[in-house]
Amino acid sequence: MRKVDISIELEAPLRNIALCSLLPEAGRPVPRTQVNITEINLGVLITIEAETTNALRGAINSYLRWLDCVISIAKTVDLSQKRDIDQ
Numbered sequence: 001m002r003k004v005d006i007s008i009e010l011e012a013p014l015r016n017i018a019l020c021s022l023l024p025e026a027g028r029p030v031p032r033t034q035v036n037i038t039e040i041n042l043g044v045l046i047t048i049e050a051e052t053t054n055a056l057r058g059a060i061n062s063y064l065r066w067l068d069c070v071i072s073i074a075k076t077v078d079l080s081q082k083r084d085i086d087q
Helices: 012-027 053-086
Strands: 002-009 033-040 043-050
Touching: 002 053, 012 033, 012 043, 012 053, 033 053, 043 053
Parallel strands: none
Antiparallel strands: 002 043, 033 043
C-alpha cells in the first residue's frame, strides 16, 4: 500500500468550504484507493492510500484539482459579492 499526506494551509472560511466540498468525495468507495480528509489547526489534511502508484497518482491529481476548483470558485463568488456591495 502506498500512502501520502497532503497538508494545505487555508483560512477558516475557506477551510470550511473545502471540507464540506471534499468530504462527500472521500466518503464514497473507489477501487484500490482510500481517502481520509480531516481539519487541522491551519488547514486541511488529505490522506490518500492506494494499492498502486498509478491509483495514488490519480487520486492525488483528482483531490488537488477539486481543491483548486473549490478555492477558485469561493474566491470568485467572494469577489463578486464585494463588487455588488460597492455598487
